[in-house]
Amino acid sequence: MSAQAIQVDGVSKRYGARWALVRTSLQINAGESVMLTGHNGSGKTTLLRLMAGLTAPSVGALRVFDRDVVRERQAARTAVALLSHQSGHYDDLSAAENLRLHAALLGRDTQAIDELLARVRLRERADTPVRQFSAGMKKRLSLARVMLKRPKIVLLDEPFGELDPEGMADVETWIAEERKAGTTIVLATHWIDQGRRLSDREVRLTNGRLV
Amino acid sequence: MNATLFATLVAIVKKDLLIEWRTRARLSALVFFSVAALLMFSFALGADIQTMRDHAGGYLWLGLLFASVLALSEAFRVEAENRALEAVLLTPADARAVYLGKALANALLLLLLGALLVPMMLVLYDVGLDGPLHALRLLAVVALGVFAISAPGTLLAAISTNAKSKDLLLPVLLFPLLVPVLLAAVKATALVIAGDPMGDAFTWLSLLVAFNVVYWALGFLLFPSVVDE
Numbered sequence: 001m002s003a004q005a006i007q008v009d010g011v012s013k014r015y016g017a018r019w020a021l022v023r024t025s026l027q028i029n030a031g032e033s034v035m036l037t038g039h040n041g042s043g044k045t046t047l048l049r050l051m052a053g054l055t056a057p058s059v060g061a062l063r064v065f066d067r068d069v070v071r072e073r074q075a076a077r078t079a080v081a082l083l084s085h086q087s088g089h090y091d092d093l094s095a096a097e098n099l100r101l102h103a104a105l106l107g108r109d110t111q112a113i114d115e116l117l118a119r120v121r122l123r124e125r126a127d128t129p130v131r132q133f134s135a136g137m138k139k140r141l142s143l144a145r146v147m148l149k150r151p152k153i154v155l156l157d158e159p160f161g162e163l164d165p166e167g168m169a170d171v172e173t174w175i176a177e178e179r180k181a182g183t184t185i186v187l188a189t190h191w192i193d194q195g196r197r198l199s200d201r202e203v204r205l206t207n208g209r210l211v
Numbered sequence: 212m213n214a215t216l217f218a219t220l221v222a223i224v225k226k227d228l229l230i231e232w233r234t235r236a237r238l239s240a241l242v243f244f245s246v247a248a249l250l251m252f253s254f255a256l257g258a259d260i261q262t263m264r265d266h267a268g269g270y271l272w273l274g275l276l277f278a279s280v281l282a283l284s285e286a287f288r289v290e291a292e293n294r295a296l297e298a299v300l301l302t303p304a305d306a307r308a309v310y311l312g313k314a315l316a317n318a319l320l321l322l323l324l325g326a327l328l329v330p331m332m333l334v335l336y337d338v339g340l341d342g343p344l345h346a347l348r349l350l351a352v353v354a355l356g357v358f359a360i361s362a363p364g365t366l367l368a369a370i371s372t373n374a375k376s377k378d379l380l381l382p383v384l385l386f387p388l389l390v391p392v393l394l395a396a397v398k399a400t401a402l403v404i405a406g407d408p409m410g411d412a413f414t415w416l417s418l419l420v421a422f423n424v425v426y427w428a429l430g431f432l433l434f435p436s437v438v439d440e
Contacts, residue, residue, distance in 0.1 A: 053301075054301070056439075073439060074305070077300070077303035086293050087293045088295055088301075089293055090226065090230060090292075092233040093226070093230065093233070101299075102298070102299075102302060104218065104222040105219055105299060106302050107218065149302070
């Protein structure tokens with residue numbers, strides 16, 4: 001396995017006329033936990049989406065465990081899970097059905113789903129359609145989906161947002177456990193104190209540039 | 212280890228059909244819309260029974276075509292909502308299998324709609340069928356036609372789903388592509404309804420099979436480029 005989990009090499013990303021990310025280079029070692037900070041619109045989400053292979057760089061290259069996220073998209077995505085602002089769930093399905101779908105796509109056993117729902121405190125709402133969930137509950141379910149994948153790299157975009165204090169503590173505990181287990185973590189957050197507790201170093205973005 | 216192409220296809224079909232079942236009100240609206248379209252066409256033709264019989268196949272396909280635009284657009288609205296399709300692709304599901312699953316689920320939905328519309332058409336346009344074999348032949352034409360609509364429709368619905376005027380864009384892109392499919396489907400339906408002593412329907416059915424092969428293959432190959440930026 002490569003010592004470098006993520007290699008961002010001179011990456012720029014343009015949306016229309018606006019450059020969201022400009023000539024960004026960054027190396028993240030396997031097992032490292034990196035906090036990504038910056039004001040709103042500084043390019044944090046764009047960088048995370050590039051790392052997940054959900055969008056292609058306009059300029060430059062990005063590799064995940066030596067796999068190019070554009071040319072070897074499928075292989076690169078295998079290593080990565082993303083917890084983003086959007087829940088990624090089907091609102092007309094229940095919490096358990098959403099996780100069962102992802103378990104089927106991952107080729108995983110569905111027996112773990114009950115345990116995962118309990119872990120994110122949604123076991124009692126397992127059969128409730130996601131449409132009836134609050135934003136915080138949707139975030140918890142997204143976290144369960146990330147846990148189900150058991151990835152080598154976890155990309156977290158504002159993981160504490162929309163959560164109550166209990167939920168925030170749960171997320172913090174889970175990130176600490178993943179860090180201990182050697183998972184590579186990239187954590188974009190405005191919750192600086194929590195972020196610093198959970199990361200080895202801090203990287204700051206300002207107007208799409210690394211500072 | 213991610214699931215195989217077939218396992219992904221099955222998971223997507225099951226998911227889409229489950230969502231359709233959960234949102235039965237949408238399905239009912241679709242049936243209502245199609246039946247209303249058939250009724251409107253019968254009113255427009257007046258009381259001339261022979262004219263109605265002659266054009267029954269054409270109106271059946273127009274009803275199915277209009278309903279398919281609504282169904283296809285809705286199928287990708289649920290994918291865009293919460294960026295659910297992105298989460299599926301991150302598993303990482305094979306985008307080609309996702310295409311096949313969604314196109315197959317759309318085709319099954321349209322087939323169900325077709326199975327409901329055919330008896331309506333028979334009653335409204337006073338078309339008689341000679342037994343169950345005749346009905347099965349008619350359903351076979353409907354099946355080939357809706358599969359040929361679903362394949363390009365699913366691909367184009369994915370393309371138009373993020374556009375500002377997606378409701379306008381989908382029919383604008385889809386209808387020109389479906390002209391030859393509709394022509395073959397209408398001709399085959401008319402021949403099956405009216406009787407086909409010369410065996411001409413086979414030519415049109417062969418054409419429908421060919422369109423299916425081309426459109427499903429194109430969708431399978433092009434869909435990853437559409438959903439992966």
